[in-house]
Amino acid sequence: MAPYWLVRLNDLLAWLNPALGSVAAILALLVIAAAAERFPANVTRAAAQGARPASVVASAECPRAVLPPARRDLQLYD
Secondary structure: OOOHHHHHHHHHHHHHHHHHHHHHHHHHHHHHHHHHHHOOOOOOOOOOOOOOOOOOOHHHOOOOOOOOHHHHHHHHHO
């Protein structure tokens, strides 16, 4: 037979478990509320940003590599 203190501890834990679950639920709601404050409000009206062409000076471009004739002929088969 279980000792008396173990039975009383079991009764205490049976009452404590729902209370801890309630505390966890409240903390989860607080975390969700804090995350919602950081979420941008105008997500649905966000403008689509297009890519702008980069303006590169011609002298800054890399020169094209000059391939030897044998390699140039083999490049046709790639």
